[in-house]
Amino acid sequence: MKTGKGAAPVKEVLAFLAKAYPGARILLDHRNPYELLVATVLAAQCTDERVNSVTPALFRSWPDPAAFAKASQGELEHAVRSTGFYRNKAKAVRDLSAALVERHQGHVPQTMEELTALPGVGRKTASILLGACFGVPALPVDTHVGRVAFRLGLTAAKDPTRIEEDLAREIPRGKWWEFATRLGWHGRQVCVARKPRCPECGLTTVCPKRGV
CATH class of the missing domain: 1.10.340.30 (Hypothetical protein; domain 2)
Known part of the structure; x- marks a missing residue:
């Protein structure tokens, strides 16, 4: 499924996420x-x-x-x-x-x-x-990643597999993991489900669905 017109520019999204969430990681504690x-x-x-x-x-x-x-x-x-x-x-x-x-x-x-x-x-x-x-390029799609990707116009899909396919086409393969991890953090902290905190978001100017 192709992204819609007016999608947020991928380069700007990646740059913002890298600056805002440089230390983003999986929050589940583990040793192996x-x-x-x-x-x-x-x-x-x-x-x-x-x-x-x-x-x-x-x-x-x-x-x-x-x-x-x-x-x-x-x-x-x-x-x-x-x-x-x-x-x-x-x-x-x-x-x-x-x-x-x-x-x-x-x-x-x-x-x-x-x-x-x-x-x-x-x-x-x-x-x-x-x-x-294992350091393998991967795009885990949880509810946060799916929601924010939709709001940014990077996907119009609702099914996680379809969302993953859309994002894989838009995001450079070498940046898949950091993109998904950082986007998930953004979804937890700013672009929340019920009422996104758009005034706090550095992507407001390029987000086609701000406030949705």
């Missing part, structure tokens, strides 16, 4: 790719802060995929209960961990195809792993 993978699963419909409060004890009890795969459903449910949807999340983590042990000797794979073949891992989660841990 596996911890980030588990944390991302737990973050579904839950705040990063809540997940970060749960994972230290979680990884002390079960430090690797083999340990998680052997944990009981009940134990994991209790451990992740405060993140919400704890039954589904506990099962997802167990299934995911078992698949890593069986298919990848307990290591997190480094390709989109292998990651999305794991139980419960979609393109957004895979993209987060690829960009944050």
Whole structure:
């Protein structure tokens, strides 16, 4: 899907984001790719802060995929209960961990195809792993990225996969990860969902949907 006329100039957007959010990063605490993978699963419909409060004890009890795969459903449910949807999340983590042990000797794979073949891992989660841990160009599209990209006229799509395709055409490949991470921060801090803080935004002059 092509972007509409009047889209914000990509060079100006990239320059603004680089200046405004030079230290933008994933907010889920992790020490290795596996911890980030588990944390991302737990973050579904839950705040990063809540997940970060749960994972230290979680990884002390079960430090690797083999340990998680052997944990009981009940134990994991209790451990992740405060993140919400704890039954589904506990099962997802167990299934995911078992698949890593069986298919990848307990290591997190480094390709989109292998990651999305794991139980419960979609393109957004895979993209987060690829960009944050493996330095692979990736464009994770969460609600913040999708909302701000739409307001800037960089996409007219609503489906995350279509949004990713649109952005991949507009943004230089080598800047995908930093763009998505910084745009997400902008969406959390300024271009918020209910009432965007346009007077605080450095993109107001080029935003075709300011105030929307």
